[in-house]
Amino acid sequence: MSINAEIKVNGKSYELPVVEGTEKEIAIDIGKFRSASGLITLDFGFKNTGSTKSAITFLDGEKGILRYRGYPIDQLAEKSSFLEVAYLLIFGSLPVKDELENFQESIYEHTLVHEDIKKILDGFPSNAHPMGVLSSLICSLTAFYPESLDPSSSWKDVNLSINRIIAKITTFAAWAHKHQQGHPVNYPGKYEDYTADLLHMMFKLPGKEYEVKPVVSRALDQLLILHADHEQNCSTSTVRIVGSSHASMYASVSAGINALWGPLHGGANQAVIEMLEAIKADGGDTDKWMAKAKDKDDPFRLMGFGHRVYKNFDPRANIIKVAADEVLEALGVDDPILEIAKGLEEVALRDDYFVERKLYPNVDFYSGIIYRALGIPTEMFTVMFAIGRLPGWIAQWKEMRENKEPIGRPRQIYIGENERDYVAIDQR
Ligand code: CMC
Numbered sequence: 001m002s003i004n005a006e007i008k009v010n011g012k013s014y015e016l017p018v019v020e021g022t023e024k025e026i027a028i029d030i031g032k033f034r035s036a037s038g039l040i041t042l043d044f045g046f047k048n049t050g051s052t053k054s055a056i057t058f059l060d061g062e063k064g065i066l067r068y069r070g071y072p073i074d075q076l077a078e079k080s081s082f083l084e085v086a087y088l089l090i091f092g093s094l095p096v097k098d099e100l101e102n103f104q105e106s107i108y109e110h111t112l113v114h115e116d117i118k119k120i121l122d123g124f125p126s127n128a129h130p131m132g133v134l135s136s137l138i139c140s141l142t143a144f145y146p147e148s149l150d151p152s153s154s155w156k157d158v159n160l161s162i163n164r165i166i167a168k169i170t171t172f173a174a175w176a177h178k179h180q181q182g183h184p185v186n187y188p189g190k191y192e193d194y195t196a197d198l199l200h201m202m203f204k205l206p207g208k209e210y211e212v213k214p215v216v217s218r219a220l221d222q223l224l225i226l227h228a229d230h231e232q233n234c235s236t237s238t239v240r241i242v243g244s245s246h247a248s249m250y251a252s253v254s255a256g257i258n259a260l261w262g263p264l265h266g267g268a269n270q271a272v273i274e275m276l277e278a279i280k281a282d283g284g285d286t287d288k289w290m291a292k293a294k295d296k297d298d299p300f301r302l303m304g305f306g307h308r309v310y311k312n313f314d315p316r317a318n319i320i321k322v323a324a325d326e327v328l329e330a331l332g333v334d335d336p337i338l339e340i341a342k343g344l345e346e347v348a349l350r351d352d353y354f355v356e357r358k359l360y361p362n363v364d365f366y367s368g369i370i371y372r373a374l375g376i377p378t379e380m381f382t383v384m385f386a387i388g389r390l391p392g393w394i395a396q397w398k399e400m401r402e403n404k405e406p407i408g409r410p411r412q413i414y415i416g417e418n419e420r421d422y423v424a425i426d427q428r
Helices: 033-037 073-079 082-091 097-109 116-122 130-144 155-181 194-203 214-227 234-243 249-261 268-281 286-294 315-331 336-350 352-356 363-373 378-402
Strands: 005-009 012-016 018-020 026-028 057-060 065-068
Touching (some): 012 033, 065 073, 065 082, 065 315, 073 214, 082 097, 082 155, 082 214, 097 155, 116 155, 130 249, 130 378, 155 194, 194 214, 214 315, 214 363, 234 378, 268 336, 268 363, 286 336, 336 352, 363 378
């Protein structure tokens, strides 16, 4: 089927090419529209603007579909591991046994970080937000590996940077947590897997054993898989646009971490727990808070419900709900906040207001619950999200560079003053 697009401005028509994706998504290519017409298009927040063609992640919010490189998210979450998914996202296909083993081995080898990075860590006050610490430490890798700054580095060097950053982010995240606690840091070890190593570094206390229950490391691994990519969102677009200036991967990922930090993006899981704490402090009356959420004169919204793109269900939430139940049971967690969460979920799923508006629990509703049950402090929630999203950022950065995409440079409509003459200071 051939599709044509035509824009008519003041009686003059412009024919525009139409691009079709493998899932039959259609876009009007306006790349040459300005040179033909002198006009630009305006789209605050790029809500209707495709910034690239990508072969990494397919998402259909209406149908609740999320696939990495064609593989459905539920299959990956059930059968795969985070490092396997990282390989898939970054290199485009599922690894064979040797490839996965070599990849894992290389990640384990690179978890150790230069001792001087500890001096940078020590320079932060102990109340520094761990996201700021994480983005700074990631960016500091540009200083320890200056060859990564060379935009003409070989793909072999890029692959080394990829392994280094996936390895070191867990060490940095755990160290940011330990620093906040005022505890000595733990060094990476070779535990059962990537997530077990992370948990050891985060929670092991000097002279004490620390055991990671398989159900816990598995749930965390699944959470990382579910967060690994989500096509062109705020942080991912940031990584691509920073990388489009040929900034290094470390600098680009560091920028992505900062973009993820905001409460409108990665910070929602923290907002869920803060809301549950507020409900508890208020006496735990979920009906009262449901009424607030439905009251149009009240700005309060039920955190962890609804989604900008998923309008029927969040496929990630269905998977993680099961893991959340398993973790809570395995750990025998008895936390009044979690009881409030369960109560709220039950009421909301039956409530007409929520059902009519298709407001279902999203992934952040359950991820916050799991993190809390694991004893991870709320300020670290977004850090965990960043670890999960890292392979997606790397894959998108790599794709952008492989495709030799141009530097990102949006346009604007100027609405400021017209030209006027400078006025001397004593005459203003
Ligand atoms: N609680 C109460 N009412 C809600 C909620 C909520 N959480 N979410 C949406 N609504 C209502 C909203 O008031 C509106 O009602 P009406 O039609 O009567 O005016 C209707 O539902 C549609 O809302 P909307 O704002 O047009 O929906 P949206 O798609 O623009 O917003 C959202 C999506 C995620 C911003 C919103 O649902 C929300 O604020 N949720 C709570 C915050 C949250 O959990 N965010 C995390 C999202 S997952 C993050 C990720 O994947 O990265």
